[in-house]
Amino acid sequence: MKKLMYAGIILLSSFCFAQETTPKLKVSFFDGIVAAGYVDRGAFINFTGPNVSLTHKGTKFMLGMLPSLRIKEDRSPGTKNSAITPNLGAGLTVVYRKIALQVPLYYNTKTATQNGAWKMGIGLGYSFK
Numbered sequence: 001m002k003k004l005m006y007a008g009i010i011l012l013s014s015f016c017f018a019q020e021t022t023p024k025l026k027v028s029f030f031d032g033i034v035a036a037g038y039v040d041r042g043a044f045i046n047f048t049g050p051n052v053s054l055t056h057k058g059t060k061f062m063l064g065m066l067p068s069l070r071i072k073e074d075r076s077p078g079t080k081n082s083a084i085t086p087n088l089g090a091g092l093t094v095v096y097r098k099i100a101l102q103v104p105l106y107y108n109t110k111t112a113t114q115n116g117a118w119k120m121g122i123g124l125g126y127s128f129k
Contacts, residue, residue: 026053031062033093035102037123042072044121046104048093060095066104076113093125100125 033048051064066089074080091104102123110116 024055026055027051028053032128033062033095033100033125034128035066035093035100035123035125037102037104037121037125039070039104039106039121040072040108040119042070044068044070044087044089044104044106044123046089046102046123049088051093058096060093062093062095063091064093065090066093066102068104068106070106076111095127098127100127 027050029050031048031051031053034045035047036043036045038044046066046068048062049065049067051062053060053062053064055061068087068089070085070087071083072085073083087106089104089106091102093100093102095101100123102121102125104121104123106119106121108114108117108119
C-alpha cells in the first residue's frame with residue numbers, strides 16, 4: 001500500500017514540476033473558491049482545499065477536499081448539537097470563468113437513530129482567481 005501511495009505522489013509531483021509554460025494538470029492547496037449550497041436538509045459554506053485540477057479550454061475541473069461550515073438544525077429531542085459545525089467534505093468542482101459548481105460529499109457519523117452514511121449535495125460559488 002505504501003509503495004502505491006509513494007508512486008502516486010511521485011507521479012503527481014512530476015506533473016507539478018514539468019517544464020511546460022501552460023500546465024494542464026495542477027496540484028494545489030487552495031484555489032480561492034468559496035461556495036454555498038445544500039446537503040442533507042441543511043446548508044454549507046465551503047472553501048476549496050487541497051486538490052488536483054485539470055484545465056481544458058477555459059473550464060477547470062477540480063477533485064479535492066472541501067473544508068466547510070455546515071449549517072443544520074438538530075431536530076432530535078433532548079440535548080442538541082450546535083447549528084453550525086466545522087466539517088471536511090470531498091468532491092468535484094467545475095469552474096467556468098468565475099462561476100463554480102460543486103458536487104460535495106459529506107459523511108454523517110452514526111448516531112443513536114441513524115447509521116453513518118455519505119450524503120451528496122450541490123453548491124454554487126465564486127472563484128477569486
